[in-house]
Amino acid sequence: MKIASVIVDVAVMQTDRPFDYEIPPAWExxxxxxxxxxxPFGPRHVQGFVLEIKEEQESRKLKPxxxxxxxxxVLNKELxxxxxxxxxxxxxxxxxxxxxxxxxxxxxxxxKQIRVTGFAPLSLSVQSLFNGRDEIxxxxxxxxxxxxxxxxxxxxxxxxxxxxVKSKGRKKTVRMVKCRLSEKLLNETVQSMPKNxxxxxxxxxxxxxxxxxxIPLKETGMSxxxxxxxxxxxxxxxxxxxxxxxPLAGRTFTPDTPLVLTDMQQAAIEPILEKVKEEKAETxxxxxxxGSGKTEIYLQSISEVLKKGQEAIVLVPEIxxxxxxxxxxxxxxxxxxxxxxxxxxxxxxxxxxxxxxRKEVKVVVGARSAVFAPFENIGLIIIDEEHETSYKQEENxxxxxxxxxxxxxxxxxxxxxxxxxTPSLESFARAQKGVYTLLTLxxxxxxxxxxxxxxxxxxxxxxxGNRSMFSxxxxxxxKDRLEKGEQTVLFLNKRGYSSFIMCRDCGYVPECPNCxxxxxxxxxxxxxxxxxxxxxxxxxxxxxECTSEHIRHFGTGTQKVEEELLKLLPEARIIRMDVDTTGxxxxxxxxxxxxxxxxxxxxxxxxxxxxxxxFPDITLVGVLSADTMLHLPDFRASExxxxxxTQVSGRAGxxxxxxxxxxxxxxxxHYSIQLAADQHYESFYEQEMQMRKMGGYPPFYYLALITVxxxxxxxxxxxxxxxxxxIKPELSPAAVVLGPVASPISRINNRYRWQCLIKYKRxxxxxxxxxxVLEHYAKQGKSNGLMVSVDIHPYxxx
DNA sequence: AGCACGCCGACT
DNA sequence: GTCGGCGTGCTC
Numbered sequence: 001m002k003i004a005s006v007i008v009d010v011a012v013m014q015t016d017r018p019f020d021y022e023i024p025p026a027w028e029x030x031x032x033x034x035x036x037x038x039x040p041f042g043p044r045h046v047q048g049f050v051l052e053i054k055e056e057q058e059s060r061k062l063k064p065x066x067x068x069x070x071x072x073x074v075l076n077k078e079l080x081x082x083x084x085x086x087x088x089x090x091x092x093x094x095x096x097x098x099x100x101x102x103x104x105x106x107x108x109x110x111x112k113q114i115r116v117t118g119f120a121p122l123s124l125s126v127q128s129l130f131n132g133r134d135e136i137x138x139x140x141x142x143x144x145x146x147x148x149x150x151x152x153x154x155x156x157x158x159x160x161x162x163x164x165v166k167s168k169g170r171k172k173t174v175r176m177v178k179c180r181l182s183e184k185l186l187n188e189t190v191q192s193m194p195k196n197x198x199x200x201x202x203x204x205x206x207x208x209x210x211x212x213x214x215i216p217l218k219e220t221g222m223s224x225x226x227x228x229x230x231x232x233x234x235x236x237x238x239x240x241x242x243x244x245x246x247p248l249a250g251r252t253f254t255p256d257t258p259l260v261l262t263d264m265q266q267a268a269i270e271p272i273l274e275k276v277k278e279e280k281a282e283t284x285x286x287x288x289x290x291g292s293g294k295t296e297i298y299l300q301s302i303s304e305v306l307k308k309g310q311e312a313i314v315l316v317p318e319i320x321x322x323x324x325x326x327x328x329x330x331x332x333x334x335x336x337x338x339x340x341x342x343x344x345x346x347x348x349x350x351x352x353x354x355x356x357x358r359k360e361v362k363v364v365v366g367a368r369s370a371v372f373a374p375f376e377n378i379g380l381i382i383i384d385e386e387h388e389t390s391y392k393q394e395e396n397x398x399x400x401x402x403x404x405x406x407x408x409x410x411x412x413x414x415x416x417x418x419x420x421x422t423p424s425l426e427s428f429a430r431a432q433k434g435v436y437t438l439l440t441l442x443x444x445x446x447x448x449x450x451x452x453x454x455x456x457x458x459x460x461x462x463x464x465g466n467r468s469m470f471s472x473x474x475x476x477x478x479k480d481r482l483e484k485g486e487q488t489v490l491f492l493n494k495r496g497y498s499s500f501i502m503c504r505d506c507g508y509v510p511e512c513p514n515c516x517x518x519x520x521x522x523x524x525x526x527x528x529x530x531x532x533x534x535x536x537x538x539x540x541x542x543x544x545e546c547t548s549e550h551i552r553h554f555g556t557g558t559q560k561v562e563e564e565l566l567k568l569l570p571e572a573r574i575i576r577m578d579v580d581t582t583g584x585x586x587x588x589x590x591x592x593x594x595x596x597x598x599x600x601x602x603x604x605x606x607x608x609x610x611x612x613x614x615f616p617d618i619t620l621v622g623v624l625s626a627d628t629m630l631h632l633p634d635f636r637a638s639e640x641x642x643x644x645x646t647q648v649s650g651r652a653g654x655x656x657x658x659x660x661x662x663x664x665x666x667x668x669x670h671y672s673i674q675l676a677a678d679q680h681y682e683s684f685y686e687q688e689m690q691m692r693k694m695g696g697y698p699p700f701y702y703l704a705l706i707t708v709x710x711x712x713x714x715x716x717x718x719x720x721x722x723x724x725x726x727i728k729p730e731l732s733p734a735a736v737v738l739g740p741v742a743s744p745i746s747r748i749n750n751r752y753r754w755q756c757l758i759k760y761k762r763x764x765x766x767x768x769x770x771x772x773v774l775e776h777y778a779k780q781g782k783s784n785g786l787m788v789s790v791d792i793h794p795y796x797x798x
Numbered sequence: 799a800g801c802a803c804g805c806c807g808a809c810t
Numbered sequence: 811g812t813c814g815g816c817g818t819g820c821t822c
Contacts, residue, residue, distance in 0.1 A: 006822080010799050019822040042821040043801060062822055148813080802820090809813075 001059045002028055006048035007094050008041050009108055013778035016093045018051055022062040031065065034073030034080055036106070036167075038066040044163040047108035049098045051080065069167060074102060074357070076376055078411055085407060091771055091790050092397035100397055101372040105169020105350035112138035113162040114150060120158035125149060135162075169350040173240040175217040177227060179207035180237050186211055189235065199226045204235065214239070244351040247344050256331040258303065259296050268439040269297050275415040276304050276379060283406055285386070285431040286419040288441030289679065290650025291448060294419045297441075298382050299332050301417065302363060306336065310379025310414070311362050315401055317388040318342055318367040323589050324614065329365050340366030340373075343586075368393060371401040371408070378412040381405040386418035386427055387643055389636075392795045400793060402427075421650060421681070422643040425692065428685055429699040444654075451621070451652040451659030453677040457668045458625075469564060474622045474662040481620050482572055482601055486657065488620040489613065490565075490604045491648045492558055501528070501539060505548035510540070516747035521553060533749040558604055561624065565602065577605035610647045616655035621648055626665040626673050633744045634797055635697045638672040642684050645676035696736060698793075701759040704766065705794040706773070707743060709787045713752040717742070719786055720754035723773055727758070730769045735760040744798040751787070757797070767792075 005018035021039050023031050031037065031050060039048045040063045047069065075083070079101055086097040099107065116122065116134045129146055130136060138161070141150050153159040179186060186207060193201050203222040207215075217227060217238070230236040261269065268286060275282045288294045302312045316325055318341060329337050338352045338361040355361045357374045364373040368391055371381070383391065383402055391401040402418065409416045418427055418436065431438035444450065456471040466472060481488045500518045502509045509518045512530035519528040521539060529536045542549055553560070558578040565574060575591050582588045588608070595603050596615055603609060623645060630641050645663060653659020665673050675684040693700050706723060710716040720740035728737055739756035746753055760766060770790050777788040 003822095008821085010821085012799055014819090015799080015821070021822060039822085041800095044821095046799095046821095060822090800821095802818105804818085805816100807813105807815085810811095 001056055003054045003056055003062065004031055004037070004050045004065060005052050005054065006037060006039055006050055006065075007098060008039065009047040009095055009099075010041070011093045011095050013093070013775055016095070019048070020054075020062055021048075022064040023053070024064045027065060027068060030071075031068055032073050033077070034075035036069035036074060036108075038069060038165045039063070040066060043161075044110075044112075045165050046110070047165050049075070049095070069165075074106065074374070076374065078376070078408070079372065079374060082372075082404070082407060082411075086397050086399055086404070088767065089403070090397040090399050090792060091767065091774060096396045100369065100393075100399075101374075103169065103346070103349045103353040105167065105346045105353075107168050109166045109168045111164050111166070113164065114138060114141055115160045115162055117158055117160050120153075120156050122153060122158050123149065126153055126159070169347060171242050171354075172245050172347060172351070174243050175227075176214045176239050176241045177217050177220060177231075178214045178237045178239075179204070179211045180235060181207075181211055183209070183211050197229075199223070200230060203227075203230060214241070216241075244355065245345070245348045247339070247348045247352075253327065253330045253334065255334065256328075258300055258332075259293075261296065261300070262293065262445060264441055264443060265293055265297055265445075268441055269300060271437060271439065272297070272301050272380075272415055272417060273304050276301065276308070279379075279413045281406075281410045281413050281415065283409070283416045283418065283430075283436040284439050285423055285427050285436045286417050286439045286441070287423055287428070287431075287681070288419065288421060289444060289450065289681075290421045290647065291444040291654050292421075292441035293445040294384070294441065295328060298384070298417065298419070299328065301380055301382070302333070305379035305414075306333070306362050308379060310377050311359075311375040312364075312380040312382070313370060313373050313375065313378065313405070314363065314365045315371055315381070315383045315391070315405070316365060316367065317385050317390045324592065326365050329363060333363050336362040338364050338366075338373075340364060340370045342367065343588075368401045371404045378408060379414050380417070381409050381414065382417045382419065384419045386420040387422055387424040387639075389640075389795045392793075394796060398791050398794075422646045423681075425639060425685065425688060426699045429689070448653065448655070449658065450679050451649055451661045453649055453661040453663060453679075455668045455673060455677050456662060456664045458664050458666050468568070469561060469624060470568070470622075471662070471664050474664060475568070477620050477660060477662060478572075478602070478622065479569065482569065485598075485601075485617075486619040487595070487598070487600075487615065487617045488602045488622065489609060489618055489648075489651050490561065490602060490622045490624060491609060492561060492604070492606050492624050502552050503543035503546060503548055504550035504552045506543060506546040508543055508545040510544070514748070514750045516745055523553075523557075523559060532745065558606060561604055565604070572602055573600040574602045574604055575600040577603065577609055582608065607644070610644055610651075613651045614654055617657065618652055618654070619657045619659050621652040621659065621661045623648055623661070623663045623665075626663045627667045627670065630667065630670060630672070635692070635695060636795070638670070638688055638691070641670075642672040642676045642688075645673065646679060646681070649676065649679065696759050701736070701761060703792075703794055704758040704760070704770065705755060705791045705797060706758070706770070707753055707755045707789050707791070708740070709748075709751040709753045710785055711751055713742075713746075715784070715786065716752040716754045719788075720756055723788070724756050727769055727773065730765055731758070731760065731763055735763055735766075755797075 002023040004021050004023050006021055007018055008015055033050050033052050035050050037048050037050055038045050045066060083097040087094050113135050116130060126149055129144055141147060150159060154161060181189060190201060190204050203220060203226050206220050231238055272284055286294055305312045326339050338355050340349060340352050356364055364370050383405055393399050405416050430436045454473060456473050458471060461471045478488050500509055501521050510528055511518050512535050514535055515530055515532045517532055519530050522529055526539050527536055528539050543551060558576050562574055562576050565572060575595050577591055594600060626645055630637050649661040652661050663677060671687050708716050708720040724737055724740055736759040737756060740754045743753035743755045774788060774790060777786055
């Protein structure tokens with residue numbers, strides 16, 4: 001008999017293995033590895049992925065597959081083995097690794113119906129619930145509080161529970177109609193149709209000269225009632241045609257042509273093209289200062305790949321997946337490009353995915369998850385802004401897109417380009433060691449100078465009596481640009497946009513009742529919100545501790561900056577970009593467009609404006625507080641600060657007008673600020689490498705983070721201790737185990753969190769040991785309420 | 799994760 | 811004596 005081994009859609013340790021199912025003879029030629037199927041699992045039906053198909057001589061009693069969910073496999077052999085690797089690397093469940101490769105629309109949606117069997121009579125109360133129908137939704141019975149009643153009926157055999165599985169996403173279709181008559185017959189019919197059927201005659205006349213042609217119903221102008229009548233009369237025929245939702249509808253792209261490369265660009269692209277030609281896997285680190293023309297190198301490398309009939313994947317950080325960026329790919333490669341980003345609806349993403357899967361496009365530009373694009377002949381993978389932390393997924397499977405890209409490139413034998421003006425220390429260190437090949441673009445295209453950078457010591461400002469958030473230096477320069485009609489970008493180096501409130505009299509700061517974090521103030525709704533558990537409450541007008549009315553809205557959010565700016569420069573036209581103003585679809589694009597068209601003088605924003613902005617009239621960039629990020633409990637704080645400041649500075653003076661940058665800080669002596677001002681990557685690298693070496697952090701050590709949580713602090717800490725005791729003897733003496741200590745965020749959702757950090761260089765057994773820990777707590781933990789999670793190569797240590 | 803089965807307290 | 815609480819164990 002033919003047997004399929006299937007991974008079921010139940011993400012827990014106990015079901016994290018293949019289950020065997022009989023393939024019914026009817027599906028024997030249909031079902032293949034990589035397909036989704038519906039299988040019975042216990043009393044219900046669930047979605048599953050076929051891993052392999054086996055032929056067995058002896059028949060055994062297995063449940064049969066209910067039905068396939070796909071006509072062709074959604075995951076090919078390569079992606080299936082990538083899932084194996086992901087599972088092992090990130091210690092996730094196999095099902096999570098499989099799901100992450102597919103668009104959300106292909107997740108299963110489960111529902112239950114209750115059906116009358118007719119085998120036995122129904123009780124009166126249940127009869128009235130069904131009210132003549134022979135099937136109702138489970139939820140309806142639940143709402144009516146009739147579940148126990150229903151259960152009894154099911155036992156009696158008078159009712160049945162149906163479990164259904166559906167794919168979430170729908171293919172979008174359009175109704176098409178065609179006239180079935182010949183031209184001659186149509187003419188006659190139009191004449192002979194009853195005169196009172198005016199609309200029908202009108203509709204049929206539309207088809208004169210287009211008989212036999214499929215036309216979207218919409219274009220014929222007839223109503224659906226008319227269409228129905230004509231179809232019933234067999235004058236028309238209809239069908240549903242599958243179509244793609246078009247996220248770029250109404251946008252046109254002026255095709256562009258390759259630019260002439262500078263000598264430096266030429267030198268950088270040659271080794272890449274060579275590997276493309278040889279079809280050899282090699283990872284290049286393309287280190288190019290801002291404005292040095294990395295994108296053109298990407299574009300021309302891709303061109304070469306397409307010429308060979310191969311495909312290319314381009315990863316871009318979500319935050320810079322702006323039209324400005326994607327348009328360049330669209331302009332160069334037109335309809336060969338699919339774009340995947342979070343701004344698309346589930347359906348739109350599904351459509352883009354299908355275009356890729358059917359090989360209707362050759363290039364994918366997208367955020368992290370686009371690294372799983374189901375191409376089968378990849379010739380190049382590019383990761384732009386390689387250092388961005390958003391390439392690491394912070395939920396299971398906790399993968400890094402860079403690692404996945406390199407794996408896939410190994411499979412297909414193709415190069416990977418990691419591009420950045422400020423490479424991550426990990427990547428640059430690998431380039432130094434020769435693991436990656438370093439390519440350098442040291443100068444801006446056309447020799448445009450890097451902008452001049454002023455560092456302003458805000459302590460000094462304060463000492464001299466300037467208590468505003470703008471230093472005199474920055475303020476004068478903003479005023480100057482206003483007068484000259486040039487543009488300014490003001491950057492608030494702050495995670496998010498949020499502020500908190502504090503009582504000025506007693507210093508009370510409202511904290512989330514469930515989590516150990518202060519709450520975020522949302523001005524538009526005058527609410528306090530917790531970003532970790534979602535708890536919300538009205539913002540108090542009186543201090544709950546001391547009843548003082550002096551409540552200060554603390555933390556300089558962009559809104560506050562905007563207000564103060566307007567006070568000082570009422571004539572300035574300001575565009576504010578933060579989570580509040582870019583929440584709606586397309587808002588991001590709209591605001592940037594406004595700025596590009598010079599409808600504003602100042603663009604004020606957070607992280608999201610640090611990248612990709614490339615407007616000729618930006619001649620001033622101001623960083624309001626460069627060091628807010630520096631004091632986070634994160635060994636990467638300096639690196640992040642350096643990267644951000646360098647990126648932001650790169651926004652100024654990219655065209656003919658020279659640029660200036662003002663960086664305001666309370667710690668002007670810090671090397672990450674000093675060296676970012678000098679745009680001196682190598683020096684920063686050297687300096688930071690020393691710090692990492694001393695601290696025993698990456699790239700000198702790898703990290704693994706174990707987090708233990710429990711409702712009782714004691715339990716979390718004692719179990720974390722036990723774990724450490726158990727792990728330590730399994731590791732080599734070279735490994736360092738830090739902690740356990742309480743997590744920086746010591747409580748989330750009423751669960752206390754303890755963590756321990758393992759630093760290691762080579763621990764072949766570590767994966768197995770950690771898996772054991774997870775398995776142990778999956779069994780035990782369920783009853784004692786303990787949760788344990790493991791993050792290999794973590795980016796968030798909180 | 800669901801869901802069934804099973805074993806103990808408060809109700810008609 | 812039954813209803814329903816949630817501990818335990820299983821799902822090809």
